[in-house]
């Protein structure tokens with residue numbers, strides 16, 4: 001999964017960044033790539049991932065196309081560079097794709113004339129892109145994309161865990177049509193093009209003469225039926241971009257840079273396919289008093305040279321509040337004293353905890369009273 005679809009939601013107190021695919025890395029080009037480079041990269045990858053080829057990958061193919069749709073369009077690319085997203089809604093990128101332009105621009109990469117090696121160019125594209133040609137409807141089921149978000153949390157939340165609700169803007173099952181792409185009240189009708197069989201016979205001219213082939217019906221994508229009217233809300237896609245509230249259980253012990261996976265909380269799948277997963281990566285803020293290293297907590301403690309020499313019990317702050325720490329006589333500056341089990345709960349095993357390590361700094365007095373000075377000089381004589 002790529003990163004970088006980056007948009008801060010200022011309304012969100014947790015400051016969520018929302019990631020989707022980074023279109024530049026999807027195409028494997030630099031951020032400064034010019035149009036030619038982008039086009040070249042797209043052609044190469046479209047070839048590689050073409051779902052009709054051995055080793056093709058429909059999801060990748062779609063991803064590559066999506067990236068190309070944005071980066072090849074000056075306005076969308078500008079928006080994307082600036083805001084990390086375009087504002088026509090990810091789900092609509094396919095719907096808005098100008099099919100004829102696209103086919104004429106890239107038709108040559110499949111050998112020109114529209115058909116090559118026995119497959120129908122238009123059919124493949126309509127399926128693979130979910131492209132919305134006149135009267136056709138996307139039926140291929142593609143799992144929803146994984147989504148990555150980052151969440152800023154404070155030091156203690158990371159240590160002890162918490163539950164927070166966040167909102168993210170992502171592709172979800174359309175709530176108007178419930179994902180089936182049909183306008184409410186619209187009947188599901190037998191596909192008029194294939195009469196319900198799901199496929200049609202095409203006669204195709206080729207250098208070898210006419211070839212008759214059976215291909216999947218474009219109108220119903222092989223389903224045999226289709227809604228009479230498509231859902232206006234999602235343009236028949238079954239999904240649309242909307243805000244989603246997500247309850248996030250932050251596990252105790254999570255550390256800066258670590259992520260959790262919320263299965264099935266990513267983008268909705270297409271046509272009933274399973275949704276993607278949501279990954280939440282945590283940015284943990286630093287604490288003024290404690291420093292964390294793994295499951296251990298470090299804290300500095302300044303003690304007087306007399307306490308260091310004679311030993312003393314001193315109140316020390318821990319993550320759980322103050323406790324008594326025994327300073328043994330003869331404690332040296334730089335020595336580390338351990339408070340067992342006062343560290344961070346282990347991720348997934350919160351009853352196990354790291355330790356708090358107290359780093360001792362012995363302070364030597366900068367000024368002495370006359371009496372102190374006298375006593376110390378006496379001390380010096382006998383030591």
Ligand SMILES: [Zn+2]
Pocket residue numbers: 174175176177178179180181182231232233234235236237238239
């Ligand atoms: Zn809908």
Ligand SMILES: [Zn+2]
Pocket residue numbers: 191192193194195196197198199217218219220221222223224225
């Ligand atoms: Zn049909």
